[in-house]
Amino acid sequence: MRKRVLLCVIAASFLAACGSSGGAGTSSPTPTPLSGTISVFAAASLTESFKALGTAFQTAHPGVIVQFNFAGSPTLVTQIEQGAPADVFASADTTNMDKLKTDGFTTGTPQVFARNQLEIVVAPGNPKGITGLADLAKAGVIYISEAATVPAGKYSLQALAKAGVTAKPKSLETDVKSVVSKIELGVADAGIVYTTDVTAAGSKVQGVRIPDTYNVIATYPIAAVKGTKSPDVANAFIAYVRSAKGQSTLQSFGFLSAA
Amino acid sequence: MRRERVPAVVVVLAAIGAAFFILPLIGLVVRSPWRDAITALTAPETLDAVKLSLLASLSATAFGLILGVPLAWLYARVEFPGRNLLRALTTLPMVLPPVVGGIALLLAFGRRGVLGSWLDSTFGITLPFTTAGVIMAETFVAMPFLILTVEAGLRSMDRRYEEAARTLGASRWRVFTQVTMPLIGPSLFAGAVLCWARALGEFGATITFAGNFPGITQTMPLAVYLLLETNQEASYILSLLLLLISLAVLVGLRHRWLSLA
Numbered sequence: 001m002r003k004r005v006l007l008c009v010i011a012a013s014f015l016a017a018c019g020s021s022g023g024a025g026t027s028s029p030t031p032t033p034l035s036g037t038i039s040v041f042a043a044a045s046l047t048e049s050f051k052a053l054g055t056a057f058q059t060a061h062p063g064v065i066v067q068f069n070f071a072g073s074p075t076l077v078t079q080i081e082q083g084a085p086a087d088v089f090a091s092a093d094t095t096n097m098d099k100l101k102t103d104g105f106t107t108g109t110p111q112v113f114a115r116n117q118l119e120i121v122v123a124p125g126n127p128k129g130i131t132g133l134a135d136l137a138k139a140g141v142i143y144i145s146e147a148a149t150v151p152a153g154k155y156s157l158q159a160l161a162k163a164g165v166t167a168k169p170k171s172l173e174t175d176v177k178s179v180v181s182k183i184e185l186g187v188a189d190a191g192i193v194y195t196t197d198v199t200a201a202g203s204k205v206q207g208v209r210i211p212d213t214y215n216v217i218a219t220y221p222i223a224a225v226k227g228t229k230s231p232d233v234a235n236a237f238i239a240y241v242r243s244a245k246g247q248s249t250l251q252s253f254g255f256l257s258a259a
Numbered sequence: 260m261r262r263e264r265v266p267a268v269v270v271v272l273a274a275i276g277a278a279f280f281i282l283p284l285i286g287l288v289v290r291s292p293w294r295d296a297i298t299a300l301t302a303p304e305t306l307d308a309v310k311l312s313l314l315a316s317l318s319a320t321a322f323g324l325i326l327g328v329p330l331a332w333l334y335a336r337v338e339f340p341g342r343n344l345l346r347a348l349t350t351l352p353m354v355l356p357p358v359v360g361g362i363a364l365l366l367a368f369g370r371r372g373v374l375g376s377w378l379d380s381t382f383g384i385t386l387p388f389t390t391a392g393v394i395m396a397e398t399f400v401a402m403p404f405l406i407l408t409v410e411a412g413l414r415s416m417d418r419r420y421e422e423a424a425r426t427l428g429a430s431r432w433r434v435f436t437q438v439t440m441p442l443i444g445p446s447l448f449a450g451a452v453l454c455w456a457r458a459l460g461e462f463g464a465t466i467t468f469a470g471n472f473p474g475i476t477q478t479m480p481l482a483v484y485l486l487l488e489t490n491q492e493a494s495y496i497l498s499l500l501l502l503l504i505s506l507a508v509l510v511g512l513r514h515r516w517l518s519l520a
Contacts, residue, residue, distance in 0.1 A: 074489070
């Protein structure tokens with residue numbers, strides 16, 4: 001048994017040696033390969049795109065494992081401040097990132113890596129015939145929103161205010177994902193979420209565009225968390241998210257470019 | 260009673276076990292800003308949540324008594340095929356994750372649910388996002404505690420009083436209301452209080468089925484969860500209040516709880 005393990009190790013190191021020498025011949029000298037596990041605490045609206053980014057990043061760095069914790073941004077800030085082992089924080093707004101930074105839980109300057117905009121989410125086929133924000137206030141339309149404590153809830157209020165619409169939500173959900181799922185379940189008729197959430201839900205829901213004049217652009221900053229045990233991996237992940245490859249992945253999920 | 264000689268290992272492990280439960284409570288007590296307690300508890304949103312919580316949990320207890328006691332009586336007194344299965348089904352929420360309960364309620368009573376779509380198309384009634392929805396979620400999760408407690412009470416009571424009342428000519432209903440119910444009074448009370456306390460603490464099924472809106476569906480546990488993001492001190496205070504109520508319930512019930520065994 002032990003002999004076999006030893007053989008494997010020898011074989012593996014031999015292969016690794018071949019691989020690295022081969023690589024060195026064709027491209028610039030390879031730096032020490034990254035290794036370690038990082039926990040990325042990311043806003044719920046980043047669920048699908050960050051999972052894809054994580055998989056791609058792991059493929060590029062075989063020694064690395066990226067774990068995710070998705071929730072509403074303020075929940076994540078609370079968790080980090082209460083000592084949750086986060087290495088990277090990606091927020092759906094600058095307010096929550098600023099709070100984490102002011103309280104001394106970030107290293108370096110947070111970087112904006114994506115922007116997002118709002119869209120009305122309705123059931124497929126748009127049974128209630130919703131064409132814009134004003135329709136959310138119509139009688140017989142069950143409109144649900146996010147609590148104003150999460151960025152999406154705050155942005156929704158801003159968009160409604162810009163359009164001069166007073167729509168009374170039936171529920172203030174804790175994050176965008178639960179709004180989308182309640183539309184999918186047919187419990188509610190309409191909600192305001194990010195464009196990316198509509199894209200992510202595929203054919204189970206439909207989006208209704210909000211004109212630019214009323215729309216709110218959300219900025220997503222990312223930063224490494226102070227005390228991370230793998231600063232190299234954390235920074236590499238942040239760099240990857242902001243790289244051309246990372247940006248094109250984000251855009252394929254409906255995000256707008258960082259600047 | 261002779262004092263038992265206890266092995267040291269048992270004492271140490273038991274102490275760690277006890278500390279595991281007590282430390283979080285101490286944390287809450289120590290970190291709660293007592294000075295702001297009154298302000299936090301009398302804030303309009305908090306009062307709304309407290310009022311709604313009381314209304315919903317007491318209603319859930321009432322429904323528990325009206326619907327749960329007959330079920331408990333059937334389980335204790337009547338042999339019928341599938342009784343054990345039915346008992347398991349009606350007490351399932353005791354072990355079911357509350358969120359799963361909430362989803363199940365949505366699929367049954369939601370606007371597109373099995374019964375909900377009929378309610379909506381026939382009467383225009385939609386239960387999610389209403390206080391009625393909160394009461395349903397709480398009843399669903401809390402009633403099983405009442406059913407089991409009352410069933411245990413019925414099984415352990417002396418049935419000769421019922422037989423005597425019957426031979427003296429009392430109707431079945433009269434025996435049930437004037438002999439059986441008073442005799443199991445303590446279990447009835449214990450079951451109702453347990454049911455009430457569980458309803459008061461309900462979170463998962465409520466937020467899933469009834470949503471979260473201040474004054475309509477936002478109960479105390481939901482308010483605690485959202486306050487943690489905006490006003491942590493207030494959330495500690497409200498947590499502490501819920502904790503004290505639950506503790507009072509358990510301490511108050513200790514005797515009855517033990518006597519059931």
